[in-house]
Amino acid sequence: MVKVFPLIFVLLWSSAFITTKPIIDNSDPFSALAFRFLIVAIGFFIFSIYSKQKIIINRKNFTESFFSGVLFHGFYLGGVFFSISKGMPTGIAALIVTLQPILTNALSGPILNEKVSIKQWIGVFLGFIGAALVLGFDVGSSIPILGLVATIVALIAITTSTIWQKKLSNNLPLSVSNMYQALGGFTFHLLIIIFFAKPYIDFTQTFVIAMGHQIFLVSFGAFTILMFLIKKNSASKTVSIFFLIPPTSAFMAWLFLNENLTSLDLVGFFIATVGVYIATRD
Numbered sequence: 001m002v003k004v005f006p007l008i009f010v011l012l013w014s015s016a017f018i019t020t021k022p023i024i025d026n027s028d029p030f031s032a033l034a035f036r037f038l039i040v041a042i043g044f045f046i047f048s049i050y051s052k053q054k055i056i057i058n059r060k061n062f063t064e065s066f067f068s069g070v071l072f073h074g075f076y077l078g079g080v081f082f083s084i085s086k087g088m089p090t091g092i093a094a095l096i097v098t099l100q101p102i103l104t105n106a107l108s109g110p111i112l113n114e115k116v117s118i119k120q121w122i123g124v125f126l127g128f129i130g131a132a133l134v135l136g137f138d139v140g141s142s143i144p145i146l147g148l149v150a151t152i153v154a155l156i157a158i159t160t161s162t163i164w165q166k167k168l169s170n171n172l173p174l175s176v177s178n179m180y181q182a183l184g185g186f187t188f189h190l191l192i193i194i195f196f197a198k199p200y201i202d203f204t205q206t207f208v209i210a211m212g213h214q215i216f217l218v219s220f221g222a223f224t225i226l227m228f229l230i231k232k233n234s235a236s237k238t239v240s241i242f243f244l245i246p247p248t249s250a251f252m253a254w255l256f257l258n259e260n261l262t263s264l265d266l267v268g269f270f271i272a273t274v275g276v277y278i279a280t281r282d
Contacts, residue, residue, distance in 0.1 A: 012222035014248035019210035026207035030079030031199040034189035037182045040219045044179035071161035073185025079154030090146030101239040103159045123279025127243030130272025134247040159214035166235040240279035
């Protein structure tokens with residue numbers, strides 16, 4: 001079962017891109033994310049109580065989990081949502097964030113003492129090339145400075161969060177750790193709303209369905225699997241599967257949204273798959 005977790009993660013995480021736009025169209029990004037992670041935190045709290053997990057933890061574990069949530073759910077997701085809401089072309093934003101495995105590989109050696117082999121580097125660069133072919137972007141596109149800065153912040157945040165998670169490797173149950181991470185994300189977005197943003201959510205049927213998808217399948221499902229994979233495997237190998245997100249999202253958009261799927265997308269999918277296989281193979 002554990003061997004199929006990376007595949008399940010890719011499918012669930014990729015599906016989030018289909019439901020992001022309906023959420024942004026019906027809310028401001030920070031209100032949507034605050035609402036999402038409030039529900040997620042409550043959900044993990046209920047599950048932890050039901051499964052008789054110890055939810056009162058020491059200050060060190062709380063700080064580590066809470067800060068990880070601020071980085072991942074706050075700066076990363078907030079940065080991506082905000083940049084797109086400010087007119088950042090989705091393809092360029094996704095391409096910048098897709099640099100994460102390369103950055104993680106570069107830092108996991110000196111920080112985590114992980115040995116990144118030449119074979120892994122070859123796989124990582126093939127993965128990036130494949131993802132770039134699928135995403136593509138118009139170099140003539142107008143790039144809003146604020147959107148660009150937010151995307152770069154998101155890239156740094158998800159890289160830092162991944163390395164942070166691996167460096168901690170505390171023994172908290174995943175449900176408890178995820179609860180405090182979700183609380184960190186909620187707190188971050190709540191503070192943004194209080195001091196900088198105007199809260200707005202239109203609870204249309206479209207918004208409710210899209211948000212329900214991101215709460216249950218992405219936050220409860222995909223994120224939990226990701227945390228499990230980071231704990232069990234090297235950070236450099238784990239993040240390589242992120243290269244499969246863009247091509248899988250493109251395939252899902254073709255399947256469910258009737259969007260175009262070009263021959264270049266298929267070539268990119270193949271190259272990314274080969275790259276991930278090389279990077280993660282023992």
